[in-house]
Amino acid sequence: MVLWQWLQRVTAETVATAAGFQPSWRYVLTVLLLPTIIGLLLAGVLGLVEKIAGRRLNGGSL
């Protein structure tokens, strides 16, 4: 919930300017880091699930 509100705020900040859309460094950094961190976390979770299940899970290529 905290992360959600933070993401909403960072995005809203970029369009709350008189000049229209103005990307802040926080927004640009989040664009690059957010999916990377989620990808790494999910890799860890899936690895853990595989260890418990004792078999490899297959996903498709998105």
Next chain:
Amino acid sequence: MVELPLASYWHRFLQVGGPGLPEPVAGWFYLLQPGGELQISLWALAGVGLLVGLLTGFFGLGGSFLLTPWLNLLFGVPYNVAVGTDLTQMIGTATLAGVRQGGRGYIDYRLGLLLFSGSIIGIEVGARILRGLTLAGSWHWGSWHLPVVQAAMTVVYGLLLGWIGSLIWREARTVAAGAAPATAPGGLAAGVSHRLRTLQLRPFIALPTSGVEAISLWVIILVGFGSGLLTGLLGVSGSFIRMPALIYVLGVPTVVSLGTNLFELFLTSCYGALSHGLKGNVELTLVAVLLLTTIVGSHLGGGLRRYHRPRLQQAFAGLIFLTLLLMVGALSRGW
């Protein structure tokens, strides 16, 4: 219902100069207010993300080329934001695939970086075309108005979906008839592949990791440019162009092409996300929800692959054609 700040900003922008919406527009899973505020159903978004992931895991393809038009059609997200968001979540997919692939497969870093040099140009050209279409405003007829970007992207995506849908349909029909699906390109594609592979245009370079003795540098850059253009303009990974090109045009062994494609996917999605982010096309909350749900869905779908049948693949092609029809139908509604 949650509001999307960036998508709302672009809706306001696209309504400038027009009569504006006289009353709220309720779409499949969204509500567009007269002032341009776009509210979407979070549960529906999670459900669609899960479904896209499920289809991708089950059929082995379908993630981004369905997600972008569905974001526009079902949630009213302007195409520029749908493309930028879809591309950004691909960083997470590439990261996950890279970590899980680990030491398996080989990466030709030299080839990957050369491809990337062409992809950067392609992505930037694609992203700028999309920006140009977005800034071109809207067409107005009385109280009806249609953004130029909406019309143009419906045509481009319509062609892409029509092509992919027909390929899937034909392959399912071939398998249902008991024949093996084609593994190498034939007809025009085979001719083009051969011409590119034997192109005598200096400088030539060797790719020792891939076992390629000499190939024109321009061919590699062209392949990178082509897939990058699709990535920047449509938000798709470009793998469906890059993988056959690596194998049949450049002559890269399949095991190396898999790793190199993943390496290239990570680089292009990072650059594409940066480029689209700087242009205001990435809705961060959408990225978080879609990335989580599509990845979970793709692993659920992967577990169901043993139930794969040609009939289901034909139904998948039907879903793609249905999306195409709904997109064309939505054009007449305007915004």
